[in-house]
Amino acid sequence: MKATLCLTLIMGWIGFIGFTQSPVSNFLNSLHQTQLDKALFQFTDDSRESWHFFPASMLEKRGIQLMELSPSQKDFFHIMLKSHLSQSGYQKAMKIIDLENILLELEGNANMRDSEKYYIAFYGNPKTDAIWGWSFEGHHLSLNFTSIGNHVSFAPRFMGASPATILHGKRKGQRVLALEDDLGLELINSLDSNQKNEAIFRKTNFREIVTFVESKAEPLETAGINAEALDQQQQKLLWKLIYEYISAMPEDLAKKRIEDVKKEQPNNIYFGWAGATSSRQPHYYRIQGKTFLIEFDNTQNNANHIHSVWRDFNGDFGRDLIQEHYKKSNHN
Structure with missing residues (x-):
């Protein structure tokens, strides 16, 4: 069941260890109600513990896709993601996503290879719930965060790379992971x-x-x-x-x-x-x-x-x- 969260309930929540409240609240506050309806779920929703690393065209994930965000909303999202990862972790995630563009050049399948088909989903209410979490997932990337009071879980965490070494083109020789x-x-x-x-x-x-x-x-x-x-x-x-x-x-x-x-x-x-x-x-x-x-x-x-x-x-x-x-x- 979708969480019935309103924008007014998102503001002012206290963040978890090491993170201020601003990155999460700013991102959620940037979404309009239709987007929130896509992004927010009850913490007990079955999809919270259902994860994968396949292209979205093969097996979709619940949540809101990057392609559905405006440029300013994407900025807020990236600030939020950076607050949950180290600099190297964030850079790896971005390079993994960018490999979709390499695969698109190689295969020409825009439906299968799309760097915008990555899903963001929240589980629970970050303002009112003692337990809540969120995930970011798409081809070769699954990041799962769970917040309980002053503690946070970062698992499971999947990262993949195809091609692991870029063999052709301007980026020949570049490697991810x-x-x-x-x-x-x-x-x-x-x-x-x-x-x-x-x-x-x-x-x-x-x-x-x-x-x-x-x-x-x-x-x-x-x-x-x-x-x-x-x-x-x-x-x-x-x-x-x-x-x-x-x-x-x-x-x-x-x-x-x-x-x-x-x-x-x-x-x-x-x-x-x-x-x-x-x-x-x-x-x-x-x-x-x-x-x-x-x-x-x-x-x-x-x-x-x-x-x-x-x-x-x-x-x-x-x-x-x-x-x-x-x-x-x-x-x-």
Whole structure:
């Protein structure tokens, strides 16, 4: 059911940790009622935990599309998005969207490839509700934020790139999600033969991230090499790779999150590999800890098509924060 929010109810809400109220309220205040009817839903709406990374022409998402916004409304939206991401996270998101223009040049399919077919949806009332969230989603991008009091969840978070390396035209050689690929390859190739035997748990790559678009990600079977079996330099590479995913968050929250992950201890974290160990050949890796999972594949289109995701086993869509909220409240 759509949330029956009025513009007058949007003003003046208190923001969550690290963010002022202005970016969200300014964006919502810029929308007219017909747009709000498209963008706002009840927090309990089934679509909140239904996510994907397909082109909108293949599987639409509820919400309002970028193409339905005026130039000034788009400005407000980008300010809001920047307030929820780090500079590098925002830049990655913009580069991912811009790849739709490259695909349009290559394929000529304007219905399938459109950088304006990205959806914005709000769940709950940011002014009156203790729990609310919003998402931004389209081809190769799914960003999901859930706010509970003074805390915010940033998962699940999917980023993809096709082409991962632009092979033709004025932008030839440009790469999106390069570090996610390069650091993984650097780490697997830093291992000695015994370590590689542990890390490579499958000779053939997966065609897709294993958790795909499941609403709730369950821990995968333990596979790969334990972080404690890595030497000091290899562990530095592993933490650098993990942080590359976390760093899409605002900087202060990213630093707090990497500290929390490190508290899980290296013996709870595994790095696993499947497929080739050289670039431009299909490969997949995962990093799994007690509370989180990273999956990465570069397998399609002659290993020039990346899918990557961060999942929180208990925290996707703010489930852990919601559970804690209800424990501390009078709700039963």
